[in-house]
Amino acid sequence: MIKELNLNGYDMFCFQCEQRAGNTGCTKFGVCGKSPRIAALQDLLVFQLKGIGYLVEELKKSGVKAVSADINRYMVDALFTTLTNVSFDEAPIGELIIKGNGIKENLIKALGERNVIEAASYKAPITVDLMVDAAKAISIPALNINEDITSLRELLIYGLKGMAAYAHHAYVQGYENQEVYEFFYKGLAATLNDALGAEEWIGLNMELGQVNFKIMELLDKANTDSFGHPVPTAVPVTKKKGPFIIVSGHDLKDLKELLEQTEGKGINIYTHGEMLPAHAYPELHKYPHLVGNYGGAWQDQQKEFDGIPGAVLMTTNCIQKPRNSYMDRIFTTSVVAWPGAVHIDEVDGHKDFTPVIEKALSLGGFMEEDEEQTILVGFGHNATLSHAGEIIEAVKQGAIKHFFLIGGCDGAKSGRNYYTDLATSLPQDTVILTLACGKYRFNKLDFGTVAGLPRLLDVGQCNDAYSAIKIALALSEAFECSVNDLPLSLILSWYEQKAVCILLTLLSLGIKNIKLGPSLPAFITPNVLKVLIENFNIAPTTTVSEDLKEILG
Known part of the structure; x- marks a missing residue:
């Protein structure tokens, strides 16, 4: 310590x-x-x-x-x-x-x-x-x-x-x-x-x-x-033929500006990482050249961007050291920066993405395209709670026994396969809520349906943790109990400091019994951890079988 x-x-x-x-x-x-x-x-x-x-x-x-x-x-x-x-x-x-x-x-x-x-x-x-x-x-x-x-x-x-x-x-x-x-x-x-x-x-x-x-x-x-309430949307995760730009990070405004500036230019726009939920916003989804999501979570970008025939725009955090094979085609903006990468500044409230667009056109893009496959996103609080009556009735009838919020920040360290193993081990009468880049561990798997609803509900970015909290609070109000008395378990992964402030928000709302992994923060001392355990029953993840036995009895 x-x-x-x-x-x-x-x-x-x-x-x-x-x-x-x-x-x-x-x-x-x-x-x-x-x-x-x-x-x-x-x-x-x-x-x-x-x-x-x-x-x-x-x-x-x-x-x-x-x-x-x-x-x-x-x-x-x-x-x-x-x-x-x-x-x-x-x-x-x-x-x-x-x-x-x-x-x-x-x-x-x-x-x-x-x-x-x-x-x-x-x-x-x-x-x-x-x-x-x-x-x-x-x-x-x-x-x-x-x-x-x-x-x-x-x-x-x-x-x-x-x-x-x-x-x-x-x-x-x-x-x-x-x-x-x-x-x-x-x-x-x-x-x-x-x-x-x-x-x-x-x-x-x-x-x-x-x-x-x-x-x-x-x-x-x-x-x-700005962009409307997210709605459930099927997002292609396969390649399209033609020039393209991959947009990573979190900034929806940057994506909107880029979509406007590339309209009619024959350039496909893909989201990457935490940008995936952008497809569910009506004011972004309306652009036909927003064609899908490329790759997975941020920590795989060096492999996924290696030698790609397109341009990459990093809008906020989650950049890794670019490989030489794509150093000439990665661009940064806002607070994100890498030495040698071209940075797009904002001038009088506007960003000119011409260098990104020209690079994408010069590289030519994909020569072939894949057979389309999709994943479902867009279950923010507005969309999920529009089914509140059905969800409540399904719980009362015993069709839905438990809710699991499995999400958070992903990373490259070993041990994070726990979250995939957990999701795939859950009984069919459970619902999985997920958000942030942790969902890439399992969001391309088919979990089927329960009570007429998808078992996997993608709530959005880490920025959308508010949606997950609002869903939990609404359910607690409907069942006239505290969030801690709901059939709900929070199994969270953390990587960086946004996860820290979200955890503090959950604790400040009195939410208990959170399991955190894959390892606890090094800056938390034994005495501070003891306080968290005594007041909030926060605990590290252990094994899937042990944690499920404790949660589901």
Whole structure:
């Protein structure tokens, strides 16, 4: 655990994701591909954000309740940049660090003569090499306070990173929540307060869960207002003849813009990874050249993109180091970045995807096409709850005995076959709800139907966890019981920080008996885990047979 780490002579230290080296942390080079220099720059950027949080909280004491929208969005994007598999490019991270200097300078001026703590007044160097050196002085020592306090504080920081992703997706569509922004500053400021005790940190983490529920609700509104409510849709998972662009990540607005700019150009658009649920939105599905989904989850992209005769657009997180065979045809946008990849910037609220389009046309695309095969998506809360009467009656009649939510973030580490084995081992009188990229472990399998409904209901992206929660809450209301008393089991996989904030949301809503795997976070100490077990009965996944025996009796 944290106190056992030997950090002498470290090159870096990072344990924020599930695939960390040796189940403790990456100290030489990130398993994700993050170099020690990138790790250092991200640490320094987070340190800048902590100082900004402190200064905004101090301004609030002076009666200034809100800062500019530009600062709010900077804070969200900067946090998002430090999330796993987002940015591997030194230059844009360095630019964000320098921008943080200017923001802090202006906030300090607004405070007038008031003294501020050293961390808040800190001014980062203006060259990347000096930034890397400076980061070494602040990153590792920050872990050496108290093992359990460090654990709870890191839990909050990673929850903030995950929540920033949802806030980003909402604000790019014009949807913002001041209360959510205010909590970012409150949480960041708290990380500089060494006087806080365990109870206060637990309270902050539970508050983060509640706030994250609000931003997930707002993001759901942004998506459904913009693109309509998802409807059950059969999505081809086979190749079509002709030039093509594969769109990965999560940003539906980027996909919409690309569809508009490629209309009538003879280019097929495929979704990839977390973009799969886009096919269920009426305002996206209406484009006939949105032809299907290519490949599976994010961790298979190096194999799936190897030498493809088309272009790839990465819209948010989940990028891996591109192989040379497709380095010339992968493009990035928004906060995602890889050195050497062409980046598409937004100018006056618009992105020009011409370089992506020209590359796709020059490569020619697939020469042949496959016999069509499809999978079913589109069971968000609106579509699923439209069948609420049938579902409730099926439960009362005994046709449906249990619901399993099997989903979350997927990854490449061994042990994740557990989720496939679990799904295929479930009795025929059970329903499987799934979301996020974890569903790629089993979403191409045929689970049949139960009570006239598909047994596998794809709720959407990790961004759509709100839908799954809303379905659970609606069922608990219909059966006049708590969610914990429903015939519902949550079996979740985690990989990065969005899963952390979703877990905190579930816990803050009082949802218990969650099974989490394939391994527990390295930043959770035994004492913190004990609190989670005692209060929420959270437990690690074990074996499929043992877990099913416990759940189904």
